Amino acid sequence: MGKTITEKILSEKSGTDAKAGDIVIARVDLTFVQDTTGPLTVRQYQTSGMGKLTNAQRTVLFIDHAAPSPNANLSNDHILLRDFSTQSGCILSEAGDGVCHQIVAEAYARPGDVVVGADSHTVTAGGLGAFATGMGSSDVAVAMGLGKNWFRVPETFKIEVTGDFQKGVYPKDLILHLIGQIGADGATYKSLEFSGSAVKKMSMSSRFTIANMAVEAGAKVGLFAADETTQKYLKAEGRSNDYKPLAADADATYEKTIKIDAQKLEPTVSKPHTVDNTALARELKGTKIQQVVIGTCTNGRLEDLVVAAGILKGKKTAKTVRLIIAPASRKILLEAIEKGYIKTLVESGAMILPPGCGPCLGVHMGALGDGEACLSTANRNFEGRMGNPKSFIYLGSPATAAASALKGEITDPREVM
Amino acid sequence: MLQGKAHKFGDSISTDHIIPGRYAHLRSNLPELAKHVLEDADVNFVKKVKPGDFVVGGNNFGLGSSREHAPLVIKMAGVSAILAKSVARIFFRNAINLGLPVLICDTDKINEGDELEIDLTAGTVRDKTNGNMLTTGKIPEVMLKILNEGGLIPYIQKHGDIKV
Numbered sequence: 001m002g003k004t005i006t007e008k009i010l011s012e013k014s015g016t017d018a019k020a021g022d023i024v025i026a027r028v029d030l031t032f033v034q035d036t037t038g039p040l041t042v043r044q045y046q047t048s049g050m051g052k053l054t055n056a057q058r059t060v061l062f063i064d065h066a067a068p069s070p071n072a073n074l075s076n077d078h079i080l081l082r083d084f085s086t087q088s089g090c091i092l093s094e095a096g097d098g099v100c101h102q103i104v105a106e107a108y109a110r111p112g113d114v115v116v117g118a119d120s121h122t123v124t125a126g127g128l129g130a131f132a133t134g135m136g137s138s139d140v141a142v143a144m145g146l147g148k149n150w151f152r153v154p155e156t157f158k159i160e161v162t163g164d165f166q167k168g169v170y171p172k173d174l175i176l177h178l179i180g181q182i183g184a185d186g187a188t189y190k191s192l193e194f195s196g197s198a199v200k201k202m203s204m205s206s207r208f209t210i211a212n213m214a215v216e217a218g219a220k221v222g223l224f225a226a227d228e229t230t231q232k233y234l235k236a237e238g239r240s241n242d243y244k245p246l247a248a249d250a251d252a253t254y255e256k257t258i259k260i261d262a263q264k265l266e267p268t269v270s271k272p273h274t275v276d277n278t279a280l281a282r283e284l285k286g287t288k289i290q291q292v293v294i295g296t297c298t299n300g301r302l303e304d305l306v307v308a309a310g311i312l313k314g315k316k317t318a319k320t321v322r323l324i325i326a327p328a329s330r331k332i333l334l335e336a337i338e339k340g341y342i343k344t345l346v347e348s349g350a351m352i353l354p355p356g357c358g359p360c361l362g363v364h365m366g367a368l369g370d371g372e373a374c375l376s377t378a379n380r381n382f383e384g385r386m387g388n389p390k391s392f393i394y395l396g397s398p399a400t401a402a403a404s405a406l407k408g409e410i411t412d413p414r415e416v417m
Numbered sequence: 418m419l420q421g422k423a424h425k426f427g428d429s430i431s432t433d434h435i436i437p438g439r440y441a442h443l444r445s446n447l448p449e450l451a452k453h454v455l456e457d458a459d460v461n462f463v464k465k466v467k468p469g470d471f472v473v474g475g476n477n478f479g480l481g482s483s484r485e486h487a488p489l490v491i492k493m494a495g496v497s498a499i500l501a502k503s504v505a506r507i508f509f510r511n512a513i514n515l516g517l518p519v520l521i522c523d524t525d526k527i528n529e530g531d532e533l534e535i536d537l538t539a540g541t542v543r544d545k546t547n548g549n550m551l552t553t554g555k556i557p558e559v560m561l562k563i564l565n566e567g568g569l570i571p572y573i574q575k576h577g578d579i580k581v
Contacts, residue, residue, distance in 0.1 A: 023559055218477070362433075382433040
C-alpha cells in the first residue's frame with residue numbers, strides 16, 4: 001500500500017512499516033530550542049541525567065525571540081544558553097542571526113529529516129520535505145539526549161491546490177483561507193500535505209509561509225514534496241548534498257482531500273482574536289490600524305520584502321501608522337540592503353528591526369497600546385499576543401500589510417498595485 | 418481519586434491566555450511567572466484557585482505555542498487536572514510530560530464552581546453539584562506510562578530510555 005510523505009519519513013526513521021495511527025520511536029536528525037523555551041529545556045536536560053548530547057552538531061540553540069535582550073532577566077537566560085553551548089559543544093545562533101525557523105531552513109533541515117524544535121512553528125521546515133514538528137522543552141530535551149522520541153504517525157489531509165494566483169493574491173492568503181475554512185482545530189494531530197499544480201510552481205519562500213501556519217489549524221506537520229525547486233534552493237544555500245527527492249506515493253491513503261482553486265482566492269485577513277476568524281481584505285476596508293508589521297518566520301523573507309517594497313516605492317506610509325520591518329535572518333537583511341529594498345522601505349517611513357522574531361509575541365519592541373490595532377504578516381493574533389490584551393491583531397500577506405500601511409486602514413492590495 | 422472545584426473557561430484558550438509573551442522575562446523565575454497564570458482569560462483565577470481544583474475548558478484548549486511553561490504554571494497553581502472538550506496537540510503532550518492529566522469529556526455539562534470527583538483509572542468525572550457522570554476519552558498507553566511516572570523527565574531518570 002502506498003505511503004504519504006509522513007509515513008515514508010517515519011517508516012525510515014523508526015525502522016518499521018509506519019502507518020497512520022501507529023505509535024513509533026523515530027530517530028531525530030535535528031533538535032533545536034529558542035531563548036524563551038531553551039532555558040527550561042536545558043534545566044530539564046540537566047535534571048534528566050542523560051549525559052552527553054547524542055549529536056551536538058545537530059543541536060542548535062537560537063537567540064531570536066528577545067534579540068537583543070530588552071532586560072536583565074532575559075539577558076541572563078541568554079547567558080544560560082551560551083554557557084550550555086560551550087559546555088555541551090552544541091551550536092549557538094546568536095542575537096541578530098535571525099529567527100530559528102528561517103535559519104533551520106537555510107542551514108540545517110534536509111528533505112526526509114525528522115526535526116524537533118521547542119517552538120510550535122518548527123513546522124516551517126516541512127516546506128522542504130522535513131517531518132518537522134514543535135514540542136515542549138521536556139520532549140526536546142529527550143530528543144537531544146537520546147537522539148529519538150516517540151511519535152504518533154498522523155493521518156494526512158491532502159491539500160490540492162490548482163490554478164494560478166491572481167495579481168495581489170499570495171500563498172499567505174491561501175493558508176489563511178484554508179484555516180478559515182477548516183478551523184483552528186480542523187487538523188488537530190493531522191499532517192497536511194500540499195500538492196497540485198499551483199504548489200509545484202511555488203517558490204520555497206511561499207512553501208515555508210504555508211508550512212509555517214499548518215500548526216494554526218492544529219496540525220502536527222505541514223509537508224511539501226522535495227522537488228527541483230527544493231533542489232535549487234538547497235544548492236543556492238551551498239547544500240546540494242543535502243537534497244534527496246521525496247514525494248507521496250500515488251496510491252497513498254488520505255483521511256481527506258481538500259481542493260482549492262488559487263484563481264478564486266482573494267486577499268484574506270484573519271480578524272481578532274483567532275486565526276480562523278477570516279474575512280476578505282476588501283470586506284474590512286475602513287478598519288483603522290496604528291501599526292503594521294512585516295516580518296517573522298511566516299513572512300520575513302526576501303520575497304516578502306520585495307513585494308512590500310514594490311508597493312511602497314516612492315510613496316509614504318500614513319502618518320497615523322508605524323511600519324515595522326523585521327527581516328527573518330541576517331542573510332535576508334543583507335540581501336535586502338544590497339538590492340536596495342531596505343532603502344525603499346525606510347524612505348517610505350518604515351523602521352527596520354534586527355533579524356529575529358520582532359514584535360510577534362509581545363516580548364519586546366512594537367508592543368501595542370490600549371485599543372490599538374495592528375496588521376501583521378505573522379501567524380498568530382491571539383488576545384494579548386503582541387504585549388497587550390486590550391489590543392487587536394489582524395493577519396495578512398506582506399502586500400496587504402504594505403497597502404494598509406499606505407492607507408492607515410486595512411486595504412486590499414489590489415487597490416494600490 | 419481527585420477532588421476539587423471546577424474553574425470554567427470558554428473555547429480556544431491559547432497559550433497566550435495562559436501565560437503571555439510579555440512575561441517571557443519571568444520564565445526562569447517560575448514562582449513569579451505562576452502569579453500570572455491564565456490572567457488574560459480570568460484575572461481573578463490565581464486568587465480563586467485552591468490546591469486540587471480543576472481547569473475546565475471548551476474546544477481546542479491550549480492552542481498555540483509549544484511553551485511548556487503553560488501547563489507548568491497551571492500545575493504550579495495547584496490544579497490537579499485539566500478537562501476540555503478538545504485539546505491542542507503540543508499542549509496535551511506537554512501537560513502529560515509534566516505529570517498533569519488532561520481529560521477529554523463533555524465539559525458543557527460542568528458549571529463554574531461545581532465540585533468534581535475524578536477517577537483516573539475508571540476514566541470518569543462525577544459532578545457532585547449537579548449529579549452528572551461523564552466518561553473521559555482514553556489517553557494513549559505510552560502517555561499513561563509517562564503520566565504514571567510523574568512526567569517525562571522522571572520517566573527518563575528511572576528508565577534511562579523511552580519505549581513504546
